[in-house]
Amino acid sequence: xxxxxxxxxxxxxxxxxxxxxxxxxxxxxxxxxxxxxxxxxxxxxxxxxxxxxxxxxxxxxxxxxxxxxxxxxxxxxxxxxxxxxxxxxxxxxxxxxxxxxxxxxxxxxxxxxxxxxxxxxxxxxxxxxxxxxxxxxxxxxxxxxxxxxxxxxxxxxxxxxxxxxxxxxxxxxxxxxxxxxxxxxxxxxxxxxxxxxxxxxxxxxxxxxxxxxxxxxxxxxxxxxxxxxxxxxxxxxxxxxxxxxxxxxxxxxxxxxxxxxxxxxxxxxxxxxxxxxxxxxxxxxxxxxxxxxxxxxxxxxxxxxxxxxxxxxxxxxxxxxxxxxxxxxxxxxxxxxxxxxxxxxxxxxxxxxxxxxxxxx
Numbered sequence: 001x002x003x004x005x006x007x008x009x010x011x012x013x014x015x016x017x018x019x020x021x022x023x024x025x026x027x028x029x030x031x032x033x034x035x036x037x038x039x040x041x042x043x044x045x046x047x048x049x050x051x052x053x054x055x056x057x058x059x060x061x062x063x064x065x066x067x068x069x070x071x072x073x074x075x076x077x078x079x080x081x082x083x084x085x086x087x088x089x090x091x092x093x094x095x096x097x098x099x100x101x102x103x104x105x106x107x108x109x110x111x112x113x114x115x116x117x118x119x120x121x122x123x124x125x126x127x128x129x130x131x132x133x134x135x136x137x138x139x140x141x142x143x144x145x146x147x148x149x150x151x152x153x154x155x156x157x158x159x160x161x162x163x164x165x166x167x168x169x170x171x172x173x174x175x176x177x178x179x180x181x182x183x184x185x186x187x188x189x190x191x192x193x194x195x196x197x198x199x200x201x202x203x204x205x206x207x208x209x210x211x212x213x214x215x216x217x218x219x220x221x222x223x224x225x226x227x228x229x230x231x232x233x234x235x236x237x238x239x240x241x242x243x244x245x246x247x248x249x250x251x252x253x254x255x256x257x258x259x260x261x262x263x264x265x266x267x268x269x270x271x272x273x274x275x276x277x278x279x280x281x282x283x284x285x286x287x288x289x290x291x292x293x294x295x296x297x298x299x300x301x302x303x304x305x306x307x308x309x310x311x312x313x314x315x316x317x318x319x320x321x322x323x324x325x326x327x328x329x330x331x332x333x334x335x336x337x338x339x340x341x342x343x344x345x346x347x348x349x350x351x352x353x354x355x356x357x358x359x360x361x
Contacts, residue, residue: 006276006284009291012060013338014271016294018053019121020301020334021046021326027309028322031249035183035242039320044247045235046326048263054124054255055204055264057298061131062208066143070136078132081295083348085125088299088341089118095303120302131201138202142209151210158203163258165194170252183245200256207265211272218269227266234259289342296341297334304333304340 025031025047035044068074093109096102104112112118116126145151172178173189210216218226237259242248276284308329316322 004284004288006279006287007272007274008060008063009284009287010274010276011056011268011271012291012294013287014267015053015056015060016297016338017330017334018050018056019298020330020337021050022053023301023305023333024309024326024330027305028313029319031247033247033319034245035239035247036244039323041235041239043323044238044242045231048234048238048259049231051234051253051255051260052264052267055260056268057124058131058201058204059208059211059264059268061128061135062205062210063212064208065135066139066205066209066212068135068139074136078129080348080352081125081128081132083352084296084345085119085122085299086113087344087348088296089113089122091300091344092119092303095306099306119299121299124298127201131205134202135205138205139209142206148214151206151213155203155206155210158199158206159258159261161196162198162200162203162256163261165190165192165197166252166254166257168192169194170250181244182241183243183248186250197251197256200254203256203261204264207261208268211268215272216269217273218266220270220273223266223270227263227270230259230262230266234263289345290338293338293341293345296344297337300340300344301333301337304336308333308336 025043030043030047033040089112090109093104093112097104109118116122119125142151142154145154169190169192170188171182172185172187173191175185175187178185238247238253241250241252279287312322312325312329316325
């Protein structure tokens, strides 16, 4: 039996905290205020850093799943994930009926579960189910390449298909005055093909597979410096694109953007190379349990977002003052979501008696 890497558990929990961190900005009115000044630059930079969240989750999948092959056992690995989604969807539908007085019927709930709208953050599940079905075949693509260089070219190709359009196609090249204040216009000139930009999950998957195979290392001090610089650049891009208007949350700020690829890669390498050998087995087991519950925590965090940020927004109306509560609210949502998901995970396992050996999110 292959020894479990506790660093991956740590990375998954860090990814979950990134989700909670990004959603702080979603739930506190950040996207409605005018961007200008040092405070907004700092806020945008913090948000840019936490955008590592989804990329890390997908890279973990590539890291752990790149050896999976086509088999009946493989397909059983999705059962627990889907049951978790359904159970949490039911909880959120009940929550919505009580908290928002939505009055969803059983029939409404059934179809909302099918169309992935019952759990408000379930777009990730919809994406992951498709990725899961593709994994045995994209693994053949990856391992069919004979050399490290060829695999680097594969990653470069997918980065070109998914990230380059986001970098080059959302600018107005025919109006040079646009560059002085990009936020004033959303008329862009497409100059490279962008049909395949939605394939960014495969870019991150292949990066995770590459890291798993070749275990790249960067000197810790260098890694931290590069991560800080990449975060500052990402923050500067977000500030520049938004200056003078509300935060410009266009496609170029999406998960597939090159700045988030770089941040996620550097953070993954930094956390992967943490020496966990000194951790006690008991602590590693706790990490494992929390890590296994992270996907459920991602989904159910919507409920705690609404509960916590409704209180914060009613008590404090000034967005700048809300930033002071970032550590408290994010840690609270993170803890409540993880504790709830852990309980749900334990109950599902005991009720269904499903094996958990082949499950990875």
